[in-house]
Amino acid sequence: DAGVIQSPRHEVTEMGQEVTLRCKPISGHDYLFWYRQTMMRGLELLIYFNNNVPIDDSGMPEDRFSAKMPNASFSTLKIQPSEPRDSAVYFCASSSDIQETQYFGPGTRLLVL
């Protein structure tokens, strides 16, 4: 298996622009997680899905952030409008069950100027 795939790997954008991050989970995994990594706070869970349904989005920072999972093999995390403080590395992870090991993608490094 190719593992969790994320795109793009790097994104540089200007404040106010829309940013869309993409994730393809491992085939057969029913759970998908979006995390954000910053130097100060480490890895923070933003939202997770089970069978394409958002279960807990309490970690989403504000309404500018939204996530969708239209099918079992694809998810997006969108930031609109983006702000410099959104600059971070965003990871997607998937697992076969909620208590099973989460497998992380390589991350998307986002820089908002």
Add this chain to the structure above:
Amino acid sequence: DQQVKQNSPSLSVQEGRISILNCDYTNSMFDYFLWYKKYPAEGPTFLISISSIKDKNEDGRFTVFLNKSAKHLSLHIVPSQPGDSAVYFCAAWRSNDYKLSFGAGTTVTVRA
């Protein structure tokens, strides 16, 4: 409010010596703890875990110790190797919701 804390942002250790990484947590409801390892430009990968009903779990060169009364866990790497140079994240979850809470990470550098 961070419920899992790694107070040492970095650690430097000589090859062959022991690396000890520490982690503290505030939520007594956590009942499962994990360590993840992360290389640059890669996502974190699972390393080792421990249930709250145990106080020690060993896997090769890696041992995790849990002190529930102190709400403290540690990861020991013996002997340390250059390939162990990475960022190590401590994580915890509660079995009622399984949401992982991560620490900020500790960067380990193993000197040859």
